[in-house]
Amino acid sequence: RKVVPTSDGDETRAEDDSKPGNNPGEEVVAEAEGKVPFGKLYRYASGQDKLLMIIGGIFATAIGSSLPIFMMFFGDLLNIFLNYNKVVACAQFPIPSNASSAKSFMDSLVTSFDPVRVQELVSTSPMYDIAQKAYENGSYTFFFPPSTTLASNSDSGVLNAAFKQMYDDQLGNTVPGATGLDRYNSPLANSLWYTACSFNNSGFIPSMQVAEYLSGTALLPFSGGWNETWLEENPSYPKDGEALKQQAYFYTILFFSLAAAMFIAGYMRMAFWKMAGERQGMRIRQAYFRALLRQEMGWYDVSKVGELGARLSGDPVAIVEGIAEKLGEFIQNTSAFVISIVIAFLQGWQLALVMTTVLPLLGIATFMTTKLMGSFATKSAAAYGEAGAVAQEVLSSIRTVVAFSGENRESEKYSKNLVTAEKAGIRMALVGGLMMSLLNFIIFAANGLGFYVGAIFTNEGVMEGGDVLTVFFAIIIGSFSLGQASPAFAALGKAGGAAYRIFTVIDRTSSINPLSKDGKVPTHTDGEVELKNVVFKYPSRPTVTVLKGLNLQVKKGQTVALVGHSGCGKSTVISLVQRFYDPLEGEVILDGVDVKDLNIKWMRQQIGYVGQEPVLFATTILENIKLGKEDASEAEVWKALDIANASKFVRDLPDQLLTSVGDRGVQLSGGQKQRLAIARAIICDPKIMLLDEATSALDSESERLVQGALETIMEGRTTIVIAHRLSTIRHADAVCVVDDGVIVEVGSHDELMAKDDGKYKALVNAQTGTMLGGDAKDSSGSSKETDSVLPLTGEEESIDGGAKTGVDEKNREETLAVTSATHAIDNEEKKESEKKDGTVLTKPKFSDVAKLSLSEFHVLIAGVLASIIDGVIYPVFSIVFGEILNLFSLQGEELLQRAGFYSLLFLILAAVGGLVGYFQYFCFGYMGERLTARLRRLAFRSILRQDMAWYDKDENTSGKLTGSLEMEAALVR
Template sequence: MDANPGQYEQSTSGTSAAGGTAARRRSLGPLQMVWRELFNYPGRVIVAACALVVTATSTLAIPFGFRQIIDQGFAQGADPAVIRWWFLALLGVVTVLSIATAIRFYSVSWLGERVVADIRLRVQKHLLSLSPSFFEENSPKEIASRMTADTAIVEQVVSTTVSVALRNAIMAVGGVIYLFALAPTLTAGLVVAIPLVILPITAFGRRLRVVSRSSQDCVAEIGAKTSEVFGALRVVQAFNQEDRELERFGGAVERTFATGKRRITIRAVMTAVIMFLIFGSITVIMWRGAIGVAEGAITGGTIAAFVVTAGIVAGAFGSLTEVYGDLVRGAGAASRLAELLAERPAISPPARPQAMPYPARGKIAFERVTFRYPSRPEVAALHDFSLTVEPGETVAIVGPSGAGKSTLFQLAERFYDPQSGTIKIDGVPLTSADPAEIRRRIALVPQEGVLFAASARDNLRYGNWQADDEAIRAAVRAANAEDFLKDLPQGLDTFLGEDGGRLSGGQRQRIAIARALLRDAPILLLDEATSALDAESERLVQDALNRLMQGRTTLVIAHRLATVREADRIIVMDGGRIVEQGTHETLAGAGGLYARLAALQFDSAQALPVD
């Protein structure tokens, strides 16, 4: 199979994406994506907001109750009934606070779970619309980390951080207002100290944003390495590379720890500085207030209420500094998810797609096609290539590695568009049709049967999800897969494991053939489906392929020339061009590239024998 360079137009977006990331690091702007999802549930947001306001105001009502109790209850000759009333009122406030807190917690936690679920679905839907070239340039394992670790951070932001931030903001603002009502002069001094708190937040926050993003990238690297190593564990152990992989993983872990240490150091220093400024300011102001009480300028209840309220305000500002760090982490996570959503599909349907003709005939035409992979623009994978395959015709494609064979398949399925020339299916240019409609007319049997971590039935139905049991059984029989599927513990309902790990290579390939049979498409693409099989498996698979090919337009990429003898036509490719074409007998005797390739595989005395 041809090595696929893979990087496509997505690479052109990398520069702008990087610039956008740098801009996003300087603000909490990426969280706008979260807010938009949040307000898809206005009723729940209103309930959470009301509960939030009630909890904040109830908290601020407690110092007011203390003031009344001290000033009226502890005064000489105080009325016990008044004291009882104010204590009952205070208990009422505490009861309201408790109930509102429960409602707030449930509502914001529900929103967090729901918003993260929606974001995951939205990102997954978008990723499924991108062409395979995007995932050749961007690690699927790293993307998986974004879908798990980053969305977990976003969930924390919605379900906890935002709630804490808003509650503390309300208490801070409301507390300052109440402090002005209690003691305007003392509060003025407190307000003057607020800019001293904001400046360190700004200074430390800028550094914290950058480090937080780096920390998340390192965590994603760990996830990618873990998935990569365990996915190839047999190879790791076969070559005794456990220690090396542990060393690589240890390096990633230490880089994550070092980055995390920088992040928590910045947060720790920022918290210490801000706490000192806040509580230092309050201490100085309280000192002045104590003198006022001694001089009789204010009452004991007022100073008590001022102390409690100032403590609440200080705690609120202190929490806001910590919450800011969490919001920064959330913004970093949201920006990584937003980058995925910002990717535009390299291949997309036209505004008004041309309808494909029915019934389908299965004719394929490459007309003077020139194609260069964007990562290798200096080399043409196909050069002025023309080929027409008539309905029902079987064309075998042979040639050395890098000749452009697999590129034909990728262009036929419209995973790429050529720089010049036209590709048509049933007379319709692919660029004028909906890619989904094009692919419905094609069934693919890859070189290695790709299976999913699901049951045998679901893997078979991947070719046609509406297929009933009768159609599945017919496809299984035609693919020579009936016997081994019956022997599975739960038959078709048996879970096949990751990548179909419970099956042999030949069995996986026969399920892939049965899947293509269920597809029942007029065009069949075979990427040398028997090249990695033993003789017995190859015989069974080849027999199944012969049934699959009947009545279908078939393109066969052949590395083993013995599989192409019965083709209606053989195309020999080299350097992105057709250098020979004809039948096996004609080409074998022509002394060209096909004959030389055949000589490499068979004894000269029995070149290309009949099996």
Template sequence: MFRYATKKDRMLYIIGLLAAVATGLTTPANSLIFGNLADDMISMSGTLERNVYVKDAASDMLLDAVQDFSLNNTYIGIVMLVCSYLSVTCFNYAAHSQIMAIRSKFFQSVLHQDMTWYDMNPSGEVASRMNEDLSKMEDGLGEKVVIFVNFIVGFVGSVVLAFYKGWQLSLVCLTSLPVTFIAMGFVSIATSKLAKQEVNVYASAAVVAEEALSGIRTVKAFEGENKEVAVYKEKVVAAKLLNIKRNMFSGIGFGLLWFFIYASYALAFWYGVGLVIKGRHDEYYENYSPGTMITIFFSIMMGSMNIGMAAPYIEAFGIAKGACAKVFKIIEQIPTINPIEPRGKNLNEPLNTIEFRDVEFQYPTRKEIPILQKLNLKIHRGQTVALVGPSGCGKSTCIQLIQRFYDPKAGDVFFNGINIKDINIKWLRERIGVVGQEPVLFGQSIYENIRYGREDATKEDIEAAAAAANAAIFIKKLPKGYDTLVGERGAQLSGGQKQRIAIARALIRDPEILLLDEATSALDTASEAKVQAALEKVSQGRTTIIVAHRLSTVRRADKIVVINKGVVVEAGTHQELMAIKNHYFNLVTTQMGEDDGGMLSPTGNILKNFDVKDEDEQEIKVIEEEEDIDDALDHTDKKKKKKKNKKDKEPSPMPGVLKLNKPEWLHLGIGCACSIIMGCAMPIFAILFGSILDVMRSDDDDYVRDNTNQYSLFFLICGIVVGISTFMQIYLFGVAGENLTERLRGLVFSAMLKQEVSWFDDRSNGTGSLCARLSGDAAAVQGATGQRIGSIIQSVATVVLGIALAMYYEWSLGLVAIAFMPVILISMYLQRIVMEQENMGNAKTMENTTKLAAEVVSNIRTVVSLAREDMFHKTYIELLTPAVVKSKRNTHYRGIVYGLARSVMFFAYAACMYYGAWCVVNRDLQMGDVFKVSQALIMGTASIAGALAFAPNMQKGITAAQSILKFLDRKPLIADSPGVSLEPWHSNGNVLFDKVEFTYPTRREVQVLRDLVMRVQSGQKVALVGPSGCGKSTCIQLLQRFYDVDAGAVLIDDRDVRQLAMSNLRMQLGIVSQEPTLFDRSIRENIAYGDNTRIVTDQEIIAAAKKSNIHQFIANLPLGYETRMGEKGTQLSGGQKQRIAIARALIRNPKILLLDEATSALDAESEKIVQEALDAAAEGRTTISIAHRLSTVVDSDVIYVFENGVVSESGTHKELLETRGLYYTLYKLQTGSM
């Protein structure tokens, strides 16, 4: 676990360990001086009682002996204070450094893994390991190590001292030691094994959460909230059962431990008193005085207690070890394709040729399906080459092989005749620019997103790249220009704007090779015109490889390569291939459909004939408002923070947490009772011990023997009671704590899924942040519940009973001991303040770093293609560093507080014993009573110090509980109206938008819909068309009630959607979108997801698959319907995913079918198949389609043309062409007829 420590860390660890050893040696030192004092006090107090003539001399000798003891105890306390401070501070400081190094290496290793590894490890699981596992590791690397060493050294030193003073009694006392070690070994092995299993289960739960939260619109559209919660809870319950089993093993182990400790007390006193009696009459045993017996006994007792107090740390180390194994496995995982490996050539010449020679390839997760089969292809410098063909034929695979995301199974890829495997990966990727269909932008400014293309780019370089990409004009019009934040995945920009930023990012690296993978397919006419113009402009003079489904965009390529079933079937120019009238010709004619036989005209003509500036203007207004809101929110947050600092602290969240633990109140009640019993054990021990000391003053051997036997029996009974109580406490609090954690995770996840869609639009509620909160906070709450409650109650019981005993025997002596309690309480309070501030800062840092990690890992292909792994790693470190610096500073406060808590008992004991001796001399107090009072109170102090070791976990738990309860109190803004009927309801399919006005909650100043009136009759096929940002998709979302209108109403069958139960409303709707969200489950489960209100039969699933033209494909897969889809459906092509999405929509038999750009991203063949499936699915239903490609909506019953949030015109295709309005202009531009 310490393999990544630096020299400085090792030096701190050495200092910390030496200080811990010194701290541990204070235990036997205290036993030694205490035994000597006991001898003096027993003999002196006996003398005082028996001989009044020497009373003054005996009193002086007694006080001198006690004074020496008090001074020595004070010195031991000073050593304890200084060494505790040093050990805790040094180890915590080094641990923070080491955990930062491990976090850094872990993230670095994750960033540099190859794509095969990512295909096997879902991004949600990776993010989970970065959050949960590393936190568990941190728990096992810090102060707990030195506290554990302190206890172990105390045990070893005490045993050595005991054997030195008397080996016979020591051997008898240690008879329980082998059993104790066996019990602890059993606990350690069991907890470590179970902890590893728990880590895996929680990682799989994190994958479920990440998928659901990132696909929240799909989850809500298909009413999948309850199903997602059920799947998530299934994983969490599995983890809970593992942890309950772990607590059971811990309870058995620790219960046996404490039983044997008390049993050894009984045996020690029984046998030890016998040796003392023998010593009175036998010279061989004369060294066994009462003091020697007490020294040996206390040495073994304190040593055994140290083992007992060390036991919880064994569990913590077991958990940390389990987490450590997984983390180090990833850190030490050597990728097959390693971008940071210096191996490989840097070619000192232009990349003149790219060649595929007999390339064969299968994806690692689908080895049974060949993608490329002896593919041969050669591309020359400066050529523009287009790869076309049906979905799944291997076009995008070629793009990935060129970037060396994967290596071929057979054959090779060559650059300038040199095998790609012999070329330095980073050098190669730096010379390639990539623009994909869905460009990934990161949640930073436009400036930073472009700079990701080239790290050393200047402001002038960035502005030049933006100008070359036709993006400079719209960027300059933004309120913050290049400093405008683009939102998560670029959510604040339109599709066209994102594409142009991505082009600028690709251009700034001045790539020799430009890879364009469906760069314009998802755009409307206006956006496509701008992006296509930018692409044509930048591809000049570069080797450009285009993957395209819309064949009109590639007809001027130097070479068009047609790929089918993984091989090149034909290649040539557009004219050559059209003349052959084979594969390419068939694709073109299929795609042309009803487009009047035309092809898209040159971009320049489009820009001349159509004013496309509206889109940018409108989006700029949107972003401007977003920026204003962000500024307002920042300002409000600052005001809130100032206000909060002036107010009192928030009330404790613990009552709310205990209320959530209500079903386990019986467990908690019995656990609390057991904790009280355990707390009483120490004062009872003090009573028995003091009574034995009183007995030892007698010269009557029979009296001593009879009473000792009785007290030894009492010790044995205590051992049985304490052993059972320990088991019950650990097990019952464990059950209650695990049930609470499971309940909290379920409640928080359920509450997240129930929030309105606009809540997820808030950039602070990104998927990464939510996953971090979900896994971190719920787990942290256990730090303030479960075993921690037991420890607190146990400590309080010890202190209360100790004080009661003090008041009973000698109230003034009790007051002396109590005087030291405020020191502990003040130190605990100061620590709480320090830890609270640190935890709040750390929680925010962890949220931000997890958010960055989740964003980077989920978009790893973009990161790798940009070769920006090191840049993101640097950003991660920059986010992490301030919190680590603060944590390191706070280690000093923690060290001082812990040192005070541990050392105050020595100072208190010194004062109590000195005052107690004075009371013996001046108030005729019995010496045994002094021991009873002092021992009871000191043990109470010690128990508080022990509980204090877990104070950091306690404060983390309280902070997390506040966060959770605050979130659970939030009511979704969109929910069923009170009293709404939940009775099943079936729509006829009539839809009316009645004078609807709408603005998005995050940008109220931008009117999206303006007094919109639109009617859809039952069974009609209706299309919504118009430029980006005009309100088409907004209508779909209002119909699904993702948002509520500001004015007017959306009605289905004349019923306001706000008056319908959302379950009834959404059951009438089926949606197929441009990029359907599919889950990493089987195809069967993904199709069945269409109706989450019941169990969908296999017959229904197959029937839906047949209707969507996907059944035959599924049936031919090796696992058929049980084939897993991969993360976000990555194992299937676009067309296959679309058809599964159609099948999913059909399962619910919706009355209204919503199609949002359902075919825009598909190749000609897939589009034809999917369109046929959509046409079949639309029969007998009301269909509302959003389309940019107008050829897909010409047969609609009504086409509504949107412009600036209103319907500017409507009618059939023929009617709208005759009116020669906006629709006529859009259509002619697309068909190239103008």
């Protein structure tokens, strides 16, 4: 089946799904066991929906890419700040063209030396004695006079080999190509600049690093020797403070622009995915509900009806969440991960390669966790579905439950399913906590490793500080994005499972499809019904043969009564005539045509049905009657009510046709409901009437009114009656006695009573108490004539299986009138009345909800403490981050030592973050599952304690109450 857009391109409709084998997605079920493949989830997406999702995907990709790109620009800005000191130092250091200018700069630099640092340095030097004397005498110009044996030969004053080597290593590399400079005998050799280059066992300390230390000034461009082309190679770096401000302003505007773009993209992503998802969700619900209406009765016999209804509220929500909002999040986080990795490798592939070694660990942890959580989520959903089915069954038959004091039994049954769901949810919280713990530990540990390796690369000149931080945060963003993508991925899996349950029903080919357009549609109907050699078994009881070659013929306009003991197959005949089931053998024929060859909808429109316990829906009288004929006018409705003897009591109601009948018609008496059911049955002017114990549950007065209506509608129509009243059977054209799945006697009432050993006479005598061969005579035709001929039938004949106590019709009508009038008062009067009755519910405080979790108080304390610690981790991380920014202005051992310290701090944060992440997720997940189950349990028990008048209110129908138990308790969590 295809889903095609309508003319406006907005809504969609399903193509004809009536033909067997033409149902949508039959191949889907075969492709996966318990889960629908990803591509098949979008079978209800129209072209407009696909466009919305494509645009939403583009915005999701954009917002996912924005943060890594932001960090790339941030790294560039950081490089500008870190190198600004280099630029300033370079600007004040003239390129020496001769020895004089070089010496002038050196001497000026000496004046900025910190005496304390000089003292500290020379105290560790092998030349301590000489250096100390020179320092004490204030001799800065000639720290090593020519007479010093270390610097030169005492006789000739020529520099010795060691000091000459120092010139080659330091001066020659520092001032290459300076004209007019005597590299060995210049006074520059005797300045404090080179005195600072003290000799130790490992060689000479690089002069510029010592100068940096002594002056406290960063001279990084010159640490490896003078580079006169450095400024030319880095034209983007600001040359002065004004240029720095301009570049900072540029990046400020850039960051604000990115923020605005992220805001717009975030809104668009959410809006487009939400719209596309909700539109598809609506169609899925419609298709599922339509599929439920399409199924044959045999399928319902073997299905859990309550669970099917509960799925309508839960599973489509999971599907929509997975295919729309969560998919948008998945695309966003996946794009953030991919872009982050790309930027990291572009900015510094060496460091990125080191940090990405942990990604397989993240992937394995995420995959295993998602799989386990999906399994537990499925078990939890199934258990909640079972609980919902119990609630639906109980609340829809609440009067029967209360009548037999079954509240506690049903409450325990409901709670049993909640326990199963609760255990699955707690296991899911346990696995989720482990996932959070692993993710936190791996991510923080990887960051610590990456930071230390980045410091090494910076110290060796492989990378700049800003690039290290760009790679560092790109990997962090990518890692977190990968972690955040896992819940979205899990939601996709959950959507696949929910879709399997929903689509399996939608895709099922009904053997009797009432929505089918196939079959003959005759222009005229006589109403002759015939069953030929019918053999039938109910799908729910395949070992029991109900009908065993039954034959029955009902001619046009004839009234035939079916009698027999309970379970003999009378109501089965009614079901076969309506084609609720198909016989295993034999034929059911209407006007000479097998009903299998007729269009089902047309055929059922020719039949009016009134059962023992009429089912009315929780809407108005008008809407209930129009279910028999959708396009019926109000005049036709009143005419049907007149025929059914119901117009009088309806006109006496304040709202008349607009009166709400309540859930299953609880606002009405049995007689009133039955007469409305008769009006609904005859409004389409059917040629065939099927009456199944239509008066068995009524009191005498109600029966009189209903029986009068039935006699009216039976005139001129082919009628099959299952009855237990002599008055009905006596006037039938033929009485058929059904026994053990076949008709054993046929004749009029008088003919059958004339048979001394007949089955019919035995049944009548057994119920009336007369002697065999006698007759049930009562000239008045009152009480004795209304005695039962047959017991109330069970099994397939009755859905609820219970009889309703009769209520005085007049009093009931007066009660209904009062109830209807009450519904007519305005809202303010309602509120005032509710306040007086004390029924107005106030919004509960958080403390009220918290009291429900007192039994898990110790778990709450652990969760709160874990949350506090987890909240502290990120401020600590921000402090560490600030120190990291300062750290990359350093070099050498100090850089590596401090980098090692902060890397160790990252490992500590990893351990703490992993531990508290586990406790936080598990503790609150555990409490949430317990609270959800407890709320459902308490709410269900409270519902069962209410009086019957409470159930009569429109806001307390079984459907609304079941929906509240299903959805609202979960929201509290």
